[in-house]
Amino acid sequence: MTETPQPSRRTEEDIVAGILFGVMALLSVICAAAEGKLSALGGALFSGASDAVTLSLSLCGSMCLFCGLLRMLGEMGALGVLKRILMPLIRLLFGGAARQGIAVDEIAASLSANLLGLGNAATPLGIAAMDALLGRDAGEDRPPKAGKAQADALQADAAMLVVWNTAPPSLFPTALLALRHAAGSADPAAVLPAVFLTSLCGCVFAAVLTKLTCAPHGRENV
Amino acid sequence: MMGWTQMLLPALIALVGGMFLLGGDRALKAFAAGAAEGLRSAVSLFPTLLLFVCAAALFRSSGAMEILCGFLTPLCETLHLDAALVPLLLIRPLSGSASTAMLSELFASYGPDSPIGLCASVLCGASETMLYVIAVYCGGRSLRYRRQIFVCAALTAVFLSVMSVLVGRWLLCVP
Numbered sequence: 001m002t003e004t005p006q007p008s009r010r011t012e013e014d015i016v017a018g019i020l021f022g023v024m025a026l027l028s029v030i031c032a033a034a035e036g037k038l039s040a041l042g043g044a045l046f047s048g049a050s051d052a053v054t055l056s057l058s059l060c061g062s063m064c065l066f067c068g069l070l071r072m073l074g075e076m077g078a079l080g081v082l083k084r085i086l087m088p089l090i091r092l093l094f095g096g097a098a099r100q101g102i103a104v105d106e107i108a109a110s111l112s113a114n115l116l117g118l119g120n121a122a123t124p125l126g127i128a129a130m131d132a133l134l135g136r137d138a139g140e141d142r143p144p145k146a147g148k149a150q151a152d153a154l155q156a157d158a159a160m161l162v163v164w165n166t167a168p169p170s171l172f173p174t175a176l177l178a179l180r181h182a183a184g185s186a187d188p189a190a191v192l193p194a195v196f197l198t199s200l201c202g203c204v205f206a207a208v209l210t211k212l213t214c215a216p217h218g219r220e221n222v
Numbered sequence: 223m224m225g226w227t228q229m230l231l232p233a234l235i236a237l238v239g240g241m242f243l244l245g246g247d248r249a250l251k252a253f254a255a256g257a258a259e260g261l262r263s264a265v266s267l268f269p270t271l272l273l274f275v276c277a278a279a280l281f282r283s284s285g286a287m288e289i290l291c292g293f294l295t296p297l298c299e300t301l302h303l304d305a306a307l308v309p310l311l312l313i314r315p316l317s318g319s320a321s322t323a324m325l326s327e328l329f330a331s332y333g334p335d336s337p338i339g340l341c342a343s344v345l346c347g348a349s350e351t352m353l354y355v356i357a358v359y360c361g362g363r364s365l366r367y368r369r370q371i372f373v374c375a376a377l378t379a380v381f382l383s384v385m386s387v388l389v390g391r392w393l394l395c396v397p
């Protein structure tokens with residue numbers, strides 16, 4: 001539930017937001033008219049607006065706190081340790097990159113950031129990994145000197161990275177914890193094991209599915 | 223099962239406290255950088271969040287939410303699914319702000335520790351906004367497996383929805 005704003009994100013999110021708001025607003029007016037509740041709409045709008053501020057403030061404080069703490073943990077060496085732990089996984093899932101020695105550091109950083117709940121950092125790192133895999137350094141695609149089969153293997157790895165990021169294993173869902181606490185939960189962290197278990201299953205499911213569907217040609221030695 | 227999870231945050235606090243003591247200046251700088259990132263992120267999240275919370279408030283006050291849930295209840299009863307979760311399930315892959323707004327609505331109506339609140343928490347914690355991830359990671363690139371990426375992500379989103387509700391109910395509500 002943590003996302004970094006990027007240029008393309010604002011467009012997509014804004015479009016969805018606009019459409020959803022438009023639809024919901026119109027439906028609400030129609031419904032309220034039908035049920036004789038038109039006068040309640042204005043009040044709902046204003047209380048909604050102030051609720052949004054309260055929500056954002058409580059999210060803001062916790063997000064800042066946890067982002068700061070986890071980044072500190074990361075820079076104190078947790079990232080290095082994580083990278084060593086992740087290498088077997090990287091070799092398994094991102095075979096092309098591992099064998100060719102391309103983008104491994106970036107992938108490890110992206111995975112670590114996801115695991116540590118640093119969603120804000122995970123996005124730019126993930127984009128850097130995509131660039132490294134697909135050769136977007138100068139805005140061009142990977143030159144053909146890499147060989148078609150090898151380029152395909154890297155494409156498969158890129159696909160794996162994208163799908164992985166739609167369902168990463170979630171150790172520290174910090175925004176969720178903040179929301180639960182703000183809503184007065186007796187034990188905000190009670191959902192953590194369940195969240196981790198579910199996200200892990202989703203991740204495995206996604207990885208298996210991607211491996212099955214994104215098989216590059218002649219992948220024996222690349 | 224409930225007892226030990228209450229130790230998680232205190233344990234993290236102790237760990238972090240220790241690292242601050244050991245890390246000194248470097249730790250503080252890193253913390254500040256991370257906190258600033260969090261602030262930037264929260265601030266830019268605000269406009270769309272505002273829109274969605276208002277939309278949800280309008281929707282609820284006009285009675286449209288009840289009508290929607292009323293339509294969905296027969297179907298949901300056959301699936302043993304709470305009708306109130308359906309809007310969240312549908313919205314989650316599409317928009318992070320909307321699901322945040324909807325999650326806090328559910329918390330306000332049913333409580334964060336109720337069965338519905340717990341299932342919704344698991345869903346939001348375990349999944350990501352598919353639309354955003356795909357847009358950001360795939361935007362403007364030529365990818366060989368574009369269609370496969372979308373299909374895999376969509377199927378995973380469905381899988382996560384089903385699993386979160388199941389896990390939420392079985393793991394959290396039974397004991």
